[in-house]
Amino acid sequence: RKEVEQDPGPFNVPEGATVAFNCTYSNSASQSFFWYRQDCRKEPKLLMSVYSSGNEDGRFTAQLNRASQYISLLIRDSKLSDSATYLCVVNIKAAGNKLTFGGGTRVLVKP
């Protein structure tokens, strides 16, 4: 079983619509959670950290469910520029600052 699992998609989203997707992690010792965005042939860039109480950054909302070991990302009012692969990333404190990446969820926003 992969440590971090994501639906690879693609999620085809009409411009202006809302899209949400989850990520599950297997290690209950996971402590820090992030969503990264990766564009084709580019490096991943931090989109947002995910906090226990859930957090919002503009059109993006992240949630954490420790009991069920999943995190989610919701994108409201999707823009064409939101088309990318969204990587779920987990850190286990005992492992230092090593990050474990999910396989990514591809989102395609269409006009």
Add this chain to the structure above:
Amino acid sequence: GAVVSQHPSWVICKSGTSVKIECRSLDFQATTMFWYRQFPKQSLMLMATSNEGSKATYEQGVEKDKFLINHASLTLSTLTVTSAHPEDSSFYICSANQGIRANEQFFGPGTRLTVL
């Protein structure tokens, strides 16, 4: 945010040659740098953790004699792919930790290696 550079951005080489990739933190000192590999349509896989002045720590399944890592200063780490083969063709990405927290890890733009 902090800037991490990689050089070269892409390289094509013949099978059997060695390729060196540089990773630099441009505006901060990084005690720890990480090297990842990403095959097409797959996620980033951590290859090794590089600490300044000490030997790198390799992930399971990564050959340390094939992927030589040197972290000689707080701003530079190098990855050398020795005796490269076509199956080593991949996107190699480094990252550097600006601080002590995991979310202070910044990624370089990556190096696309193609081995013929």
